[in-house]
Amino acid sequence: EIVLTQSPGTLSLSPGEGVTLSCRASQSVSSNYLAWYQQKPGQAPKLLIYAASSRATGIPDRFSGSGSGTDFTLTISRLEPEDFAVYYCQQYGGSSRTFGQGTKVEVK
């Protein structure tokens, strides 16, 4: 099973700042199968990025993804108040999928 490790665990930032979240896989992941989700308290996760760098429908362009192999990143260029949430990376392995443990982006 591929293990995804996200860092850091928590980031304390102010609106307007930029941020880069990291996701490292225990073995190589096809870029086609690496995604990022956003989850706010009490809500279901929401797909942000798929295929490592493609934005899902309706996702603003301040969100961008990159990476390949075992190292992937999610960048938010300028944090809006609604972006404070937990972010999960996820890899799809054909018959299963695994998630990272999440990075919480909180208001400083």
Added chain:
Amino acid sequence: EVQLVESGGGLVQPGGSLSLSCAASGFTFSSYDLSWVRQAPGKGLEWVSTISGSGGSTFHADSVKGRFTVSRDNSKNTLYLRMSSLRGEDTAVYFCARKDPASNNLDSWGQGTLVTVSS
């Protein structure tokens, strides 16, 4: 509009059983693979099960294999998760989610239903 609505959660004793349902609308139900994903209180996301659009293929995480069974009724646009031999570590919010066939990612989610395993 795609809608997924889970139900059936509640309090159950260790060793007990429970069945969850997920009622779908707003899309051609039988054309999509569906999954269950759970989230223990204060914890991250864990994939549980997936079923193909026809129901002919099912997959379960090792943590639930042999105890949980995913199924679907395409005539009723409903997904199910039958859970047995429940343990404390199964306590979680259970989400149903639709898999986008183009990207293989979970593009629509329900609001979740809470399962609590406790005596």
